[in-house]
Amino acid sequence: MNKHYDNKLRLLIVDDEEGFRRTIAKRLAKRGLKPVQASGGEECLGILKQNPMDVVVLDVKMPGISGIDTLRLIKQEFEKIQVILLTGNVAVSDGIEGIKSGAFDYLTKPVEIDHLVNKIKQAFEMTRLEEEKQKEFEYRAKLEKKMIDTERLASIGTMSTGIAHEINNPLAIINESAGFMKQVVSSPEMSMFSQKDALLMGIEKIEKSIKRARKITHQLLGHVKKPESKFSEVNLKALLYETFGLLKREIKNKQININWEIDKKKNIVWSDPYQIQQVLMNLLSNAVHALSENGSITLSTREIYEDIILEIKDTGIGIPKENLGKIFDPFFTTxxxxxxxxxxxxxxxxxxxxxxxKIDVSSTVGECTCFQLSLPKYTNQTDNDTPR
Ligand SMILES: Nc1ncnc2c1ncn2[C@@H]1O[C@H](COP(=O)(O)OP(=O)(O)O)[C@@H](O)[C@H]1O
Ligand SMILES: [Mg+2]
Structure with missing residues (x-):
């Protein structure tokens, strides 16, 4: 057996016949394996609870819990462990029963040691194969979920942009009418009207609600490319400065420290400055909101192949794990x-x-949040960003 197995394979031999067990263990040790030993089913299960194993070589005929029952219990509790059964040569049916119960294989006693070593090796390969399969399965599931999430968000995005557009026109009319009503109610002719104040209060409520509705439609339309916006060279550092300018008041009030770790050369992309500013504005205002006094925001850029990575990290309240999957959903807010x-x-x-x-986020509650933006150094203008 080669070194590769010697170090990693965790093996347990279970047999009630001490002499047989020790001999087998000794012979295996000579071939570089160091099996742990157990004298029965109960001891075997006790050991497995404490120490993880890859392969168990299990005698079928034992007093106490039988080999087959031990096998079933192992498979129930430790699904990944592979079990090789040792059966008496007249009890082949035990082996078949064992295979049905999930054994990797069975060998009849007396065992030929090299044959056993080979079987152990194959069983170990199987555990590794299954582990890899499991990892691949998890990776695929994760990827699929990400794709579904992206598609779902994209289709909600298209619909909500349409709705925001449609709502903007009636909103403008309501706003204009509310302004006109306010003017009329405030005129001297209305000074004797007993319900004047109540009417004004009503109009103010309308105006406040219009403001809120506008905030929503403006945000939803924020990603729509403006006709005047053209793709050009975007200096992220300059754009960040400009965006901070818009948040000056909050930054001053909270005395927020800004750490600039931006590489002069690695912060330029060919893209849409208007849209990128929308992104920066949203991320920075969230960071500022999450911070308490004297908190800090660290901005850094680097280059990976054809992308520029921009990290915006704040030392704010953080995002609980259960919210991390929801923050990109529309209308999710705390x-x-x-x-x-x-x-x-x-x-x-x-x-x-x-x-x-691409955008990724990582966060530790009470410590920090980091948004990681990855932007291609060159983005071709596509149909997605044609003006609407
Ligand atoms: N930097 C941040 N630190 C902590 N929480 C954040 C941060 N950025 C976003 N969040 C969380 O994600 C939610 C959604 O953010 P967003 O979509 O910008 O909506 P809004 O800011 O209007 O709530 C926020 O309400 C907040 O709970
Ligand atoms: Mg926000």
């Missing part, structure tokens, strides 16, 4: 009615997908 719409990250996701980029 903020109050006045503070949040839950559309910022939804729009960010939409823009980044349009620009052929």
């Amino acid at each position: 903020k109050s009615f006045d503070e949040g719409t839950g559309l910022g990250l939804f729009v960010v996701h939409k823009i980044i997908s349009n620009l052929n980029g």
Whole structure:
């Protein structure tokens, strides 16, 4: 047996006949294996609870829990362990029964040691193969979920943009009419009207609601390319400066420190500055919101192959694990009615997908949150970003 197995294979031999067990263990040791030994089913299960094993060589005929029952219990509790049964040469039916119960294979006693070593080796290969299969399965499931999430968000995005467009026109009319009504109610002729104040209050409520509805439609339309916006060279550092300018007041109020770790050469992409600014604005305002006084935001860029990676890290409240999968969904917010719409990250996701980029997030509650943007150094303009 080669070194590869010697170090990694965890083997347990279970047999009530001490002499036989020891001899086999000794012979296996000579071939580089160091089996742990157990004298019966109960001891075997006890050992497995404490120490993980890859392969168990199990005698079928034992006092106490029988070999077949031990096998079933092993398979029930430790699915991944492969079991090789040792049966008496007149009890082949035990072996067949064992295979049905999940044994890897069976050998009849007396065993030929090289044959046993080979079987152990094959069983170990099987555990590794299954492990790889499991990993691949998990990877595929994760990838599929990500694809479904992206597709779902994209189709909601298209629909919501349409709705936002449709709602903008009636909103403008309501707003204009509310303004006109306010003007009429405030005129001197209405000074004697007893319900004047109640009417004004009503109009103010309408105006406040229009403001909220507008905030939502504007956010939803934020990723739609403006006719005047053209693809050009975008200097991320300059754009970040500009965006911070828009958040100046909050940054000053909270005395937030900004750490610039931006590589002069590795912060330039060919893309849509208008859309990227929407992204930065959303990410930075979220970071500022998450911070308490004297918190900090660290900005860094680097280059990986054809992409520029921009990291925006804040030392704010963090995002609980159970929310990490929801933050890109439309209308998911943990903020109050006045503070949040839950559309910022939804729009960010939409823009980044349009620009052929990627966005990832990692966070530790109470410590930090890091949004990682990956943008291609060159993005071709596509149909997605044609003006609407
Ligand atoms: N930097 C951050 N730190 C902590 N939580 C964040 C951060 N960014 C986003 N979140 C969480 O994600 C939610 C959704 O964000 P967003 O889509 O921008 O909507 P909104 O800011 O209107 O709530 C926020 O309500 C907040 O719970
Ligand atoms: Mg936000």
